[in-house]
Amino acid sequence: MERAVRRTTTLFKHIVCRRSLQMSLREYSAGIIVIGDEILKGQTTDTNSHFLCKHLFTLGVKVKKISVIGDDLEVIAKEVSEFSSKYTHVITSGGIGPTHDDKTFEGVAKAFDDDICPHPEIVELCKQFWGANLSSPKMKLAMIPKSARLEYGVNKKTGEKNKFPLVVVNNVYIFPGVPSLMERSFIALEDLFKNPDAHFYTEEIYVQQDEVSIAPILNEVDEEFKVDVTLGSYPDFHNNYYKVKLMLESSNPEQITKAATALKNKLPNDIIMGVYENCEQTYSDKELAPQHTESIVNYDSQPIVNAADRVYKLVESCSSDDVYGNNVQKAVSVLEECLQKYSLDEICIGFNGGKDCTALLHLYHAVVKRKYPGHQGKLKALYIKSKLPFPEVEKFTQISRDKYHLEMLHFEGRIKDSLGQLKANHPSIKAVIMGTRLTDPYSSHLEAFSMTDADWPQFMRVNPVLHWSYGHVWKFLRDLCLPYCSLYDRGYTSLGSMNNTHPNPLLQYVDEHGVLKYRPAYTLSDPTKERDGRN
Numbered sequence: 001m002e003r004a005v006r007r008t009t010t011l012f013k014h015i016v017c018r019r020s021l022q023m024s025l026r027e028y029s030a031g032i033i034v035i036g037d038e039i040l041k042g043q044t045t046d047t048n049s050h051f052l053c054k055h056l057f058t059l060g061v062k063v064k065k066i067s068v069i070g071d072d073l074e075v076i077a078k079e080v081s082e083f084s085s086k087y088t089h090v091i092t093s094g095g096i097g098p099t100h101d102d103k104t105f106e107g108v109a110k111a112f113d114d115d116i117c118p119h120p121e122i123v124e125l126c127k128q129f130w131g132a133n134l135s136s137p138k139m140k141l142a143m144i145p146k147s148a149r150l151e152y153g154v155n156k157k158t159g160e161k162n163k164f165p166l167v168v169v170n171n172v173y174i175f176p177g178v179p180s181l182m183e184r185s186f187i188a189l190e191d192l193f194k195n196p197d198a199h200f201y202t203e204e205i206y207v208q209q210d211e212v213s214i215a216p217i218l219n220e221v222d223e224e225f226k227v228d229v230t231l232g233s234y235p236d237f238h239n240n241y242y243k244v245k246l247m248l249e250s251s252n253p254e255q256i257t258k259a260a261t262a263l264k265n266k267l268p269n270d271i272i273m274g275v276y277e278n279c280e281q282t283y284s285d286k287e288l289a290p291q292h293t294e295s296i297v298n299y300d301s302q303p304i305v306n307a308a309d310r311v312y313k314l315v316e317s318c319s320s321d322d323v324y325g326n327n328v329q330k331a332v333s334v335l336e337e338c339l340q341k342y343s344l345d346e347i348c349i350g351f352n353g354g355k356d357c358t359a360l361l362h363l364y365h366a367v368v369k370r371k372y373p374g375h376q377g378k379l380k381a382l383y384i385k386s387k388l389p390f391p392e393v394e395k396f397t398q399i400s401r402d403k404y405h406l407e408m409l410h411f412e413g414r415i416k417d418s419l420g421q422l423k424a425n426h427p428s429i430k431a432v433i434m435g436t437r438l439t440d441p442y443s444s445h446l447e448a449f450s451m452t453d454a455d456w457p458q459f460m461r462v463n464p465v466l467h468w469s470y471g472h473v474w475k476f477l478r479d480l481c482l483p484y485c486s487l488y489d490r491g492y493t494s495l496g497s498m499n500n501t502h503p504n505p506l507l508q509y510v511d512e513h514g515v516l517k518y519r520p521a522y523t524l525s526d527p528t529k530e531r532d533g534r535n
């Protein structure tokens with residue numbers, strides 16, 4: 001939501017986007033109608049339209065309009081009728097449950113001057129699945145427009161025909177509102193929507209300056225190429241590496257290249273962080289993620305996808321006098337040794353969103369991927385929440401959990417007590433991988449494998465980055481374009497709780513408007529001052 005709102009309030013709405021109607025290509029359009037009082041009342045958040053837009057785009061279908069309406073017969077009929085005449089496909093979600101307030105089938109029937117009546121095939125299915133007799137509320141599911149046809153679709157994983165059909169009237173596809181059901185059903189039926197001619201070319205340019213300062217350039221390029229190329233500008237306030245992503249899109253490969261070249265020539269060179277060219281999307285069912293070619297500058301927008309290749313390449317290509325490279329190598333071999341000694345079930349990584357464990361998590365992920373290429377299970381991560389955690393830290397741990405597919409073992413309170421609970425609740429865990437370095441307090445005596453102290457719950461502490469310097473951690477994170485907690489971009493150099501952690505005073509400066517600001521953590525030149533913001 002937040003992101004969508006931001007987009008519409010920014011420059012993009014002033015750049016009118018048009019794409020040429022190349023006559024050789026047939027354009028497929030779609031309109032989405034989200035139906036349900038609960039959405040208009042703010043009791044449910046609509047995620048279905050977002051899901052549909054994303055998938056339809058990859059199928060070569062342009063969504064032209066999304067409408068959200070209540071469970072009102074007249075309104076449904078009017079909207080369906082209008083959408084049906086305007087767009088190639090109309091997709092509705094919601095309002096097909098067994099209760100009185102669900103009116104979508106009736107509304108669609110009305111839109112086409114049709115009536116609803118029991119459909120024998122669905123009546124049969126209702127009997128089979130729910131033992132429903134003709135008077136049971138479930139039978140409402142069988143009351144569909146007379147002119148409807150049924151589309152079963154195929155489960156892509158099992159190859160089997162779906163058990164329950166989708167109801168379709170003319171070009172109107174009537175999906176359930178429950179997101180999991182809608183998504184499953186849509187994926188099984190997506191071939192119905194696909195545009196066989198679609199062939200979009202995209203190019204992404206990542207820029208390190210805010211939108212306002214580049215707006216005149218965007219307007220110029222848009223003006224020149226708008227007939228053939230769509231230019232979008234998407235700011236990201238939380239990214240550690242860029243401020244705006246520019247997205248060009250066209251079905252004409254020559255024109256998109258010309259537009260992108262014009263844009264790159266006009267933008268100051270030093271603000272371009274990364275360029276992905278020819279991210280051609282052909283609409284196979286395989287992957288939603290765009291197939292990127294390598295960025296021609298250095299920003300990697302998908303650092304986790306190739307984690308193992310990148311990490312091992314770094315390790316294999318490093319020379320003997322490269323201290324940083326050797327430290328990465330050492331970390332990888334400690335992790336490999338850890339995986340020899342313990343099974344994945346016996347290991348968790350201590351992950352609290354800090355920089356050291358963020359670098360470590362990426363290494364651990366890479367080493368696991370290399371050792372177990374087909375591994376589908378989740379890596380375990382231990383997160384002991386402090387009394388007053390920073391919201392930025394909380395957010396970052398959640399983002400990391402999703403990106404690296406972690407199973408989070410959550411605890412709250414004192415670390416020692418939490419480790420006692422870890423032992424009790426997860427008896428299989430024997431080793432905790434940690435981002436501790438020799439320069440951390442009370443850590444100068446540690447080794448790669450050190451048991452916890454005698455008066456602590458007993459775990460093997462595995463310390464792969466023990467010999468890394470402060471600078472090495474930042475070099476690793478930044479060189480590989482890894483996401484890290486946003487507090488580090490605002491002058492924090494080590495993170496504890498909100499009550500004992502401040503930005504590092506050494507990074508303070510006064511900007512041109514006289515405002516006190518902090519430089520990012522990776523610019524700290526004296527590493528012995530890493531904890532100067534802690535008390």
Ligand SMILES: Cc1cc2nc3c(=O)[nH]c(=O)nc-3n(C[C@H](O)[C@H](O)[C@H](O)COP(=O)(O)O)c2cc1C
Pocket residue numbers: 350415419432434440442451452453456461495496
């Ligand atoms: C898994 C784990 C094991 C730990 N084992 C010990 C230990 O054996 N002895 C000890 O004094 N502290 C131990 N600690 C505490 C850490 O040394 C350190 O005090 C804690 O991570 C807070 O670090 P900070 O002050 O940099 O935020 C452990 C912490 C964790 C997460």
Ligand SMILES: Nc1ncnc2c1ncn2[C@@H]1O[C@H](COP(=O)(O)OP(=O)(O)OP(=O)(O)O)[C@@H](O)[C@H]1O
Pocket residue numbers: 349350351352353354355356357358382383384385386415433434435436437440493494495496
């Ligand atoms: N609350 C915690 N929950 C889980 N693991 C923790 C916790 N605190 C510390 N650890 C582990 O101990 C390591 C050392 O802690 P430390 O605070 O020095 O590093 P960090 O949090 O990764 O980064 P920073 O030094 O910037 O705060 C972490 O990398 C992590 O592996």
Ligand SMILES: [Co+2]
Pocket residue numbers: 354356435436437440494
């Ligand atoms: Co640290």
Ligand SMILES: [K+]
Pocket residue numbers: 007010011012013232233234235
């Ligand atoms: K924008």
Ligand SMILES: [Mg+2]
Pocket residue numbers: 352354494495496
């Ligand atoms: Mg910390």
